[in-house]
Amino acid sequence: MGMLTQKEEISPVTDSDQSTGSRCRFCSALLKHTLVDLGMSPLCESYVSAERQNQMEPFYPLRVFVCERCFLAQLDEFVSPQEIFTEYAYFSSYADSWVEHARQYAEMMIERFRLNGQSHVVEIASNDGYLLQHFVAKNIRSTGIEPAANVAKVAEQKGVPTIVEFFGEEFAHKLAADGQQADVIAANNVLAQVPGLNDFVGGFKALLCTGGVVTIEFPHLMRLMEGNQFDTIYHEHFSYFSFITAARIMSAHGLRIFDVDEIPTHGGSLRLYCCHDEDESKPTTARAIELQKREEAAGFASMDTYRNFAEQVKETKRKILKFLITAKEDGKTVVGYGAPGKGNTLLNYCGIRTDFIGYTVDRNPYKQGKFLPGTRIPILCPEKIAETKPDYLFILPWNFKDEVMKQCSYIKEWGGKFVVPIPEVRIYE
Numbered sequence: 001m002g003m004l005t006q007k008e009e010i011s012p013v014t015d016s017d018q019s020t021g022s023r024c025r026f027c028s029a030l031l032k033h034t035l036v037d038l039g040m041s042p043l044c045e046s047y048v049s050a051e052r053q054n055q056m057e058p059f060y061p062l063r064v065f066v067c068e069r070c071f072l073a074q075l076d077e078f079v080s081p082q083e084i085f086t087e088y089a090y091f092s093s094y095a096d097s098w099v100e101h102a103r104q105y106a107e108m109m110i111e112r113f114r115l116n117g118q119s120h121v122v123e124i125a126s127n128d129g130y131l132l133q134h135f136v137a138k139n140i141r142s143t144g145i146e147p148a149a150n151v152a153k154v155a156e157q158k159g160v161p162t163i164v165e166f167f168g169e170e171f172a173h174k175l176a177a178d179g180q181q182a183d184v185i186a187a188n189n190v191l192a193q194v195p196g197l198n199d200f201v202g203g204f205k206a207l208l209c210t211g212g213v214v215t216i217e218f219p220h221l222m223r224l225m226e227g228n229q230f231d232t233i234y235h236e237h238f239s240y241f242s243f244i245t246a247a248r249i250m251s252a253h254g255l256r257i258f259d260v261d262e263i264p265t266h267g268g269s270l271r272l273y274c275c276h277d278e279d280e281s282k283p284t285t286a287r288a289i290e291l292q293k294r295e296e297a298a299g300f301a302s303m304d305t306y307r308n309f310a311e312q313v314k315e316t317k318r319k320i321l322k323f324l325i326t327a328k329e330d331g332k333t334v335v336g337y338g339a340p341g342k343g344n345t346l347l348n349y350c351g352i353r354t355d356f357i358g359y360t361v362d363r364n365p366y367k368q369g370k371f372l373p374g375t376r377i378p379i380l381c382p383e384k385i386a387e388t389k390p391d392y393l394f395i396l397p398w399n400f401k402d403e404v405m406k407q408c409s410y411i412k413e414w415g416g417k418f419v420v421p422i423p424e425v426r427i428y429e
């Protein structure tokens, strides 16, 4: 029955076309189809300090291709992972919801796969130990692999043994030869950010012990496209996976997806559970088979589905601009809430600057006083909202809209309204 069971080979490049265009990160086919072109955009996490205000910023093309052979949606690599990860500013433990997500994951894994003192858990891109600390607390041997030395140091201080290294096949073989094979490998929100996809997944195969489980979380391409979440496309995210394509990639490396959870993080993500191909103790669940069928029925194994997305995104842009133009013509004031990476993709693509949105606010003191990359919209503290009483609060982190509307319900005192841009512009009174 299709791709869940059939062994997929990475076919050698056979195109007679000698064009020097980009090739698929997974199957090496020439990339001919644009899924969506978001134009030129700066790196979405490069906030501009007041001192750098008179300097230029690098912009890179933000164009997503889709491979007609394996349907992997992908960006060219303009930014090296070294640039992104070696001094990473994001500490997972600063986000309460992440720590809770990690705790629940650890409990579930310990129970479901009966982990104990003999088990070994390895997390790839282990950040500051936000996840492994929960295994360490249960006396389960844990190893973090994290390329950013500054965050790895914080993990060590928490008692989470951490190796500062980029993960790949060669390193995985070295660990395995060293008796460090893993019963559980966790790779959460890292697969999308890996340029050498085959080398990385090959590393899972090498590091996983017989009977072991790899869990992998990433934003679900089907949810991105159906929910119009084009703003979750960033330069730092090289790949965007459907379940169908992820199953092909695992299969090419001798791994099999035997189960899947659909989870709400990042606007809708998948958590895959993979094992060695030949592991008969883990039959493929009905849930995994159902999702594969659902994606096939929705057309994710056919190019036509991918051809419609670009127009849908352009229409969303026009609707957002229509709202802003009308608000401005009516003499209304609009300010932003939040300064997330996704907000920067949306604002740059739509060409929204201080002519439409006077300022935005963020609770993170690291961002306050800085400017959004590209659009140079100032980031202020949240108290500014009550001071200036805007007519509209434009919520950039729409995935937290309920939380934001609760926190800022006081804007109703002066008749203020909330605007949520995605999946399409909606006003909440």
Ligand SMILES: [Zn+2]
Binding pocket: 024, 025, 026, 027, 028, 029, 067, 068, 069, 070, 071, 072
């Ligand atoms: Zn491909």
